[in-house]
Amino acid sequence: MSPAINPIILFFASIFTSNILLANFLGMCSFISISKDQKSSFGLGFAVTIVMTITMVASWVVLKLIIEPLNLDYLSFIIFIIVIAAIVQILEMVIDRVSPALYMALGIFLPLITVNCAILGAILFMQIRNYDFFQTLAFGIGSGAGWWLAIMLLASIRKRIDVAPVSAGLKGPGITIITIGFMAMAFIGFSGMLNVQ
Amino acid sequence: MKRDSMAYTVLFTFLVCVFFVFFLSLANESTKDRVASNRRLAERSAVLSAMGIPYTKDTIDTTYEKSVSTVKASTGELYRASVGGKNVYAQRFAGPGLWGTITIILAVDAPVEHLMGLQVVSHNETPGLGGRIDEPWFKTQFKDEKIGPQGIRVVQGSGKGDKDPNNSQVDAVTGASRTSQSMEALVNRGIDDFRKAKNEGVLQ
Amino acid sequence: MSAAKKRGKGTEVLLQNLWYNNPIFIQVLGICSTLAVTNNLTNTAIMTLGVSFATAFSSLTLSGMNKLIPNKVRMIVQVLVISFYVIIIDIVLRAYLPDISRSLGPYVGLIITNCIIMGRAEGFARSNPPLLSFWDGLTSGLGYMGVLMLIAVVRELLGFGSLFGIPILTALLGDAFTPWTIMIMAPSAFFLVAMVIWASKTIQEKAKASKQAPAGGTK
Numbered sequence: 001m002s003p004a005i006n007p008i009i010l011f012f013a014s015i016f017t018s019n020i021l022l023a024n025f026l027g028m029c030s031f032i033s034i035s036k037d038q039k040s041s042f043g044l045g046f047a048v049t050i051v052m053t054i055t056m057v058a059s060w061v062v063l064k065l066i067i068e069p070l071n072l073d074y075l076s077f078i079i080f081i082i083v084i085a086a087i088v089q090i091l092e093m094v095i096d097r098v099s100p101a102l103y104m105a106l107g108i109f110l111p112l113i114t115v116n117c118a119i120l121g122a123i124l125f126m127q128i129r130n131y132d133f134f135q136t137l138a139f140g141i142g143s144g145a146g147w148w149l150a151i152m153l154l155a156s157i158r159k160r161i162d163v164a165p166v167s168a169g170l171k172g173p174g175i176t177i178i179t180i181g182f183m184a185m186a187f188i189g190f191s192g193m194l195n196v197q
Numbered sequence: 198m199k200r201d202s203m204a205y206t207v208l209f210t211f212l213v214c215v216f217f218v219f220f221l222s223l224a225n226e227s228t229k230d231r232v233a234s235n236r237r238l239a240e241r242s243a244v245l246s247a248m249g250i251p252y253t254k255d256t257i258d259t260t261y262e263k264s265v266s267t268v269k270a271s272t273g274e275l276y277r278a279s280v281g282g283k284n285v286y287a288q289r290f291a292g293p294g295l296w297g298t299i300t301i302i303l304a305v306d307a308p309v310e311h312l313m314g315l316q317v318v319s320h321n322e323t324p325g326l327g328g329r330i331d332e333p334w335f336k337t338q339f340k341d342e343k344i345g346p347q348g349i350r351v352v353q354g355s356g357k358g359d360k361d362p363n364n365s366q367v368d369a370v371t372g373a374s375r376t377s378q379s380m381e382a383l384v385n386r387g388i389d390d391f392r393k394a395k396n397e398g399v400l401q
Numbered sequence: 402m403s404a405a406k407k408r409g410k411g412t413e414v415l416l417q418n419l420w421y422n423n424p425i426f427i428q429v430l431g432i433c434s435t436l437a438v439t440n441n442l443t444n445t446a447i448m449t450l451g452v453s454f455a456t457a458f459s460s461l462t463l464s465g466m467n468k469l470i471p472n473k474v475r476m477i478v479q480v481l482v483i484s485f486y487v488i489i490i491d492i493v494l495r496a497y498l499p500d501i502s503r504s505l506g507p508y509v510g511l512i513i514t515n516c517i518i519m520g521r522a523e524g525f526a527r528s529n530p531p532l533l534s535f536w537d538g539l540t541s542g543l544g545y546m547g548v549l550m551l552i553a554v555v556r557e558l559l560g561f562g563s564l565f566g567i568p569i570l571t572a573l574l575g576d577a578f579t580p581w582t583i584m585i586m587a588p589s590a591f592f593l594v595a596m597v598i599w600a601s602k603t604i605q606e607k608a609k610a611s612k613q614a615p616a617g618g619t620k
Contacts, residue, residue, distance in 0.1 A: 003321075004293035004379075018323075023587050025437040029516045032429060074225040074492060075218065077510045078484045085477065115480075117433040117514035124507030129297040129321055169603035173429040174595050181591030188586065191372075206471040213478060217485045224489060228496035235499040319503065326585075372582075 002130050007138035014142030016190040020118050021150045022183055024125075027118030031151055032176055036162070040109075041155035045148030047109045049141065051091065052119055055084050056140030059123045060133065080123050088114050118147055153183060240289070240302075241265075243316035244276050247304040248285045249340070270394035276302075285313050286400055288390065292383035295375040297321025299330070303387040305344070307400045311362075312349070315339035315384070327376030334358040338367035339384075348385035351377045411536055418540035421605070424517045425548040426598040431517035434508050435549055436590045442565045445553035446546075447494070447501050448508065453542025455486040456518045460526040460538035462486075467527065479522045480513070487512045517541055552593045560584030 005013075014020065021027050027048070034044050059080050067076055092110045096103045113119060122143045126136050157179055166175050241261040245252050252260040264278045268286075276287040287304035299320045304313035317331045329335060338359050342349060345365030354368030369377030394400055424430045435452065438444040462482050463470075470478050491509050494502040502509070512518070521541050526534040557563060559581040562570035570578045583589050 002293070003295065003297050005295065025587065025590065026433055026511070028433045028436075029430065074221060074488060077488055077491070077513055078217075078481065081480055081484060081513065085480070115514055115516070115519060117511050120514050121434070121507060121511050124510050128507055167599070167603075168606055169599040169601075170595070174598040174602065177591050177595040177598065181588040181595065184586075184588040184591060185583075188588070201471050201473070206473050209469065209471055210474050210477070213481060217481060221485065221488055221492075224492050228492055231496040232499070235496070239499065321506070 002132045002135060005135065007134040010135055011138040011142040014139055015146040015149060016187060019146040019150060019184075019187055020122060020143040021147050022180070022187045024121065026121040027116050027147055030112050030116060031147075031154070031180075032173060035151050035154040035158055035176070038152075038155040038159065041151045043105050044109045044112070045144075045151045047106050048113060048116065048118065049144030049148050051084075051088060051110070051113050052122060052144035052147070053137070053140040054091070055087050055119055056123060056126060056136055056143075057133075058087055059083050060126065060131070060136040063127060076124075076127065077120075080120060084119055084123075085114050118143065150183065154179065157183075240318060243302045243318050244287050244304075247287050247302040247314040247316040248276070248278050249280055249304070249314055250278060268399055270397055270399040272390040272393050275394060275399065276304075280313070283307060284401060286391065286394075287313075288387065289318065290383055290387040290390070292379060292386065294320055294322050294379045295327055296323065299376075299379060299383060301380075301383060301387070303339075303384060303391075305388070305391050305400075307395075309388065309391045309395050309400065310344055312339050312342045312344060312384075312388075314341075322376045323373070327370065327373040329370045329373065330376060330380055335367075335370060342367065344388060348388045349381065351381035351384075410533060414533065414537050415540050418537065419544045419547070420601075423544045423548065423601070424520075424541055425545060425594065426601040427605075428520070429598070430520055431515045431545060432594060434511035434515060435545075436552075436594065437587075438505060438508055439549055439553040439590055440556045440560055440585050441504070442550070442553045442557045444501065444505055445549050446565075447498070448505065448512070449542065449546035449549050451487070451490045451494075451509065452512055452515060452517065452545055453539055454490060455483060455512055455515075456521055456542045457535050457538035458486050459483045459518055460521050460534035461531050463522050464526040464529060464531040464534035479519065483518050483522070484513050517545060548594075548597055551597065552590065555593055556584045556589055560589070 034040050062083055088110050161175055238257050242257050250264055266277050268275050268277050278285050284307045285304055287302050289302050291298050291300040300318040302316045315336055322328045341362045343363045343365050350366040351369045352366050359368045435448050438448055459482050521538050525537045562578050562580055
């Protein structure tokens with residue numbers, strides 16, 4: 001049985017109150033390294049959102065048509081990863097064919113996304129929470145958009161921090177993580193906005 | 198066959214996949230029974246707790262089989278046991294929570310005037326927030342709680358647990374209003390089902 | 402000669418993975434998934450043991466298969482091997498520790514995407530013998546475990562008043578103990594990781610500086 005959450009509310013909740021990165025800790029690795037540069041952050045965030053939405057929907061279909069009817073629950077991890085890898089591969093080829101300009105901007109990030117924990121994590125959440133199709137769609141777009149928002153914000157803040165006087169032990173990842181912590185706290189403030197926990 | 202040739206690549210990947218799926222299926226099959234028995238033990242211990250029947254980890258099955266029987270009503274299958282000389286009834290209810298399905302075992306006395314207890318079987322709520330419905334302080338509020346005409350109300354209280362069993366209300370989890378509301382709806386739906394069963398004469 | 406060399410190498414690997422090149426505070430890898438469960442010591446222990454197990458055995462297997470893997474499918478085979486061990490962990494948890502399996506939820510599956518395992522597979526197991534790769538994987542996992550257990554101690558103690566589920570502060574202070582709700586929520590994990598990074602980097606910098614001053618020698 002699917003939870004009683006309206007897809008629109010779920011969309012906003014995945015961006016603000018239950019942000020896939022700031023509240024669920026997923027997708028950190030590339031987050032920290034790429035946020036040094038605002039342009040790359042924009043590109044990566046965009047790529048993540050697209051991939052997240054497409055793989056989410058594809059995984060939902062695979063879940064309902066293959067995994068559940070055939071009782072292959074214990075193989076879900078591998079199956080989802082194969083779905084993700086396949087879609088990223090296809091996307092790379094399609095983008096390269098359709099728009100070399102877009103490929104220049106986006107293409108380099110795609111292999112990075114395959115091992116991004118946010119994608120697999122969001123899919124696993126979808127499986128555990130038993131979302132229906134529209135909830136899955138809203139959750140996919142919302143989670144991707146939430147990650148994109150977070151990395152854009154972090155990149156903007158880092159522009160200032162990287163030239164600020166920071167103690168040697170904190171320079172680089174240390175102060176970045178503290179910044180992420182403050183961002184997470186700020187986002188918790190959104191909880192009242194949507195009346196979602 | 199050269200290592201980088203297409204034929205070898207395909208064959209190799211195929212063999213690796215077959216090998217892994219084989220072993221994983223083996224592991225899955227051999228633990229199937231255990232997983233099923235874990236589930237059974239969890240459900241049985243939840244029923245025993247909700248009804249207030251004492252048990253230890255090793256005596257779940259024996260205590261359950263000795264004390265609990267099942268009866269059927271139009272609303273589903275009810276568990277019945279005799280506790281302190283009187284009949285107590287319990288049933289499993291599942292309802293939508295915030296993030297997933299919440300499944301509980303709710304127990305009432307025969308005239309559906311008091312809740313005997315509540316156990317959470319499974320939930321997917323936020324750990325530390327909505328997930329606190331699984332904590333002892335929250336669950337014991339339902340023990341011996343008087344059922345009001347509107348059922349039970351979950352209110353914003355101290356967050357430490359309502360100690361009054363006669364006010365038909367329990368404290369919500371602080372900071373988890375949606376999950377608390379879901380619990381209220383779920384418990385009251387259970388009470389309605391029990392009342393229906395009582396009108397059918399199933400609860401003696 | 403080779404036994405003594407390996408022992409030297411083994412200790413070197415141990416020291417690197419536990420301190421000098423610790424996955425979390427030096428490499429800043431793999432903080433993704435496990436941070437989420439660090440508000441509970443028991444869950445953290447199980448998760449990090451799982452990561453250690455998966456890293457060790459994946460490195461062992463991949464190192465053993467080194468000569469057989471075609472280049473084109475290297476990444477896919479790595480992911481397959483890692484998924485294999487993580488699924489084993491998941492099956493074992495579901496059968497023998499069902500309560501913990503439930504509270505860990507999807508985070509067990511996320512061990513597959515944990516950058517540490519891929520990192521060790523790519524960076525070490527590819528060019529090192531199986532047993533040493535096993536040891537490297539195991540010690541990386543242990544280095545990972547140490548840091549996360551430390552964070553979990555702070556988070557569980559201040560957020561719930563307990564350690565491993567055993568009430569300590571609540572038992573000692575009773576109602577006077579007000580749990581630090583921030584410790585249960587996400588931001589605290591970030592701050593604590595940053596503090597660990599700060600502390601360890603500062604110590605390592607100081608050690609490097611004092612070593613270079615008198616002798617100017619190697620580490």
